[in-house]
Amino acid sequence: MVKAVVAGASGGIGQPLSLLLKANKAITELALYDVVNTPGVAADISHISTPAVVTGYLPKDDGLKNAFTGADIVVIPAGIPRKPGMTRDDLFKINAGIVQGLIEGIAQYCPKAYILVISNPVNSTVPIAAEVLKRAGVFDPKRLFGVTTLDVVRAETFVAGIVGEKDPSKTTIPVIGGHSGETIVPLFSQAKPSVSIPADKLDALVNRVQFGGDEVVKAKDGAGSATLSMAYAGYRFAEKVIKAVNGEKGIVEPSFVYLPGVPGGDAIAKATGCDFFSVPIELGPSGAEKAIDVVSSANDAEKKLLEACYTGLKGNISKGIEFVQNPPQK
Ligand SMILES: NC(=O)C1=CN([C@@H]2O[C@H](COP(=O)(O)OP(=O)(O)OC[C@H]3O[C@@H](n4cnc5c(N)ncnc54)[C@H](O)[C@@H]3O)[C@@H](O)[C@H]2O)C=CC1
Ligand SMILES: O=C([O-])CC(=O)C(=O)O
Numbered sequence: 001m002v003k004a005v006v007a008g009a010s011g012g013i014g015q016p017l018s019l020l021l022k023a024n025k026a027i028t029e030l031a032l033y034d035v036v037n038t039p040g041v042a043a044d045i046s047h048i049s050t051p052a053v054v055t056g057y058l059p060k061d062d063g064l065k066n067a068f069t070g071a072d073i074v075v076i077p078a079g080i081p082r083k084p085g086m087t088r089d090d091l092f093k094i095n096a097g098i099v100q101g102l103i104e105g106i107a108q109y110c111p112k113a114y115i116l117v118i119s120n121p122v123n124s125t126v127p128i129a130a131e132v133l134k135r136a137g138v139f140d141p142k143r144l145f146g147v148t149t150l151d152v153v154r155a156e157t158f159v160a161g162i163v164g165e166k167d168p169s170k171t172t173i174p175v176i177g178g179h180s181g182e183t184i185v186p187l188f189s190q191a192k193p194s195v196s197i198p199a200d201k202l203d204a205l206v207n208r209v210q211f212g213g214d215e216v217v218k219a220k221d222g223a224g225s226a227t228l229s230m231a232y233a234g235y236r237f238a239e240k241v242i243k244a245v246n247g248e249k250g251i252v253e254p255s256f257v258y259l260p261g262v263p264g265g266d267a268i269a270k271a272t273g274c275d276f277f278s279v280p281i282e283l284g285p286s287g288a289e290k291a292i293d294v295v296s297s298a299n300d301a302e303k304k305l306l307e308a309c310y311t312g313l314k315g316n317i318s319k320g321i322e323f324v325q326n327p328p329q330k
Contacts, residue, residue: 002242003029005071005113007102008078009056010037012227013118013234017077018045020235026242027052033067034078035059064102068109072245075147075238076102079119081225082217088121088180089316096323099125100132107136114143114241114287118234122146122179122256123313127276127320130258135324141261142287145241148184148256148278149233150226151175154212155186158205163195171195174294175209175254176278177309178316184210185309189299206305244283251283252292265291273310276317 004021008014009032018032022045030052032038032045042056057063068074079095082088099119106113111133119125126146133139152175160168172192177185186209188197197205208215216226237253244251256278259265268291269275282290298306 001028002026002073003031003071004052004238004242005031005033005067005074005110007033007067007074007076008119010034010041011077012081012224013077013230015041016228016231017075017234019048020231021075021238022048022050022052022054024235024239024242025051026246029070030054031067031071032056033058033063064105065109068105068113071106071110071113073114073116073238073241074102074106074110075116075118075234077118077230077234078102079125081227082120082213083222083224084217086217088213089124089319091120092124092319092323095119095121095125096128096320099128100324103129103132104136107133107138111136111138112140112143114145114245116145116147116234116238116241118147118230120179121316122148123183123276123316124320124323126256126258127317128324130276131321131324139261140287141258142289144258145237145281145288146179146256146276146278147234147237148175148179148254149237150230151179151184151186151209151212152254153229153233153236155188155209158208158212159188159191159195159197162197162201162205165195174280176280176294177306178276178278178313179256180213180316181210181312182305182308183313183316185302185305186210187294187298187302189302190294190297202301240283241287245285245287247285249284252280253283254278255281255288257281257288257291259291262288262291264293268293268295271295272306274313274317277313
């Protein structure tokens with residue numbers, strides 16, 4: 001029995017993500033929460049002939065409470081997306097409060113749920129979530145994940161295009177750090193199986209992974225950012241969490257977590273100076289069971305990228321924590 005919730009279910013990511021979750025036969029209940037349109041989205045998706053019983057909720061009539069109560073996994077793609085010319089940090093003003101409110105609901109109604117945060121800026125919204133959960137006395141760092149899978153998916157796709165691999169998902173590439181620009185650090189030197197990238201193509205490849213989001217924002221020309229590839233990536237991560245919780249072994253995927261609270265994470269936090277950081281995480285029944293150190297084996301060029309990552313990420317993390325500890329005056 002698995003109850004999954006999508007918070008922000010009517011949006012560009014929320015709808016296709018809800019569709020993919022409905023297609024997963026391990027899910028028995030799927031609750032769709034949003035401030036608009038969930039009755040329609042839920043009615044539509046509920047006609048699909050898979051086990052999950054689908055319900056849609058709006059804030060009225062205790063919708064948040066009814067959606068979240070009993071949830072095992074909550075995926076959060078709620079909040080505004082970028083338009084051309086904006087950074088992810090420009091979304092902070094609006095999305096920080098949205099994420100805070102949803103996490104308060106989780107703390108109250110389903111404190112044991114695995115929480116997957118998609119809303120940007122992930123580098124700050126995950127620290128916000130941690131701080132809210134801490135204050136409510138229910139923070140379990142093994143159950144809070146910032147979803148950085150789209151960076152991994154992009155790295156797999158773009159590298160396959162260069163080395164001529166026909167099935168991009170066959171190559172595992174650790175992409176670590178945060179989820180914006182220079183804080184995204186792909187470690188191609190640790191790809192499995194190893195890849196041989198021509199030296200004159202490496203910088204452009206790294207840059208494309210770091211700024212892949214901008215490529216989509218530009219192409220959509222004001223109509224938002226990545227939604228379909230993000231729904232795929234969010235689903236891929238959610239599916240792995242569900243499989244691991246149900247006992248499947250050996251599942252590893254990078255995610256942005258609170259390192260000091262995950263076994264193996266403390267040393268990485270000390271080495272990077274960042275408490276929140278994405279590294280490959282071994283998933284299991286209790287959630288994030290092990291943080292895998294790929295930082296110390298980065299090559300010199302990657303170490304240089306990591307230095308730039310640490311600087312940007314530290315500021316984003318403090319901004320999130322500060323938002324909860326010293327709320328802006330309204
Ligand atoms: N982590 C990642 O790799 C990625 C993150 N994103 C982020 O995901 C977020 C959503 O993007 P889109 O789906 O394209 O945006 P969208 O605007 O299409 O959908 C967002 C949805 O959130 C809903 N919403 C707003 N406030 C809410 C609240 N308090 N409770 C519940 N729902 C609420 C809106 O009604 C809307 O349906 C953005 O912040 C975007 O930057 C996007 C792509 C990749
Ligand atoms: O670029 C954006 O704003 C959305 C996002 O996080 C991504 O596509 O990686």
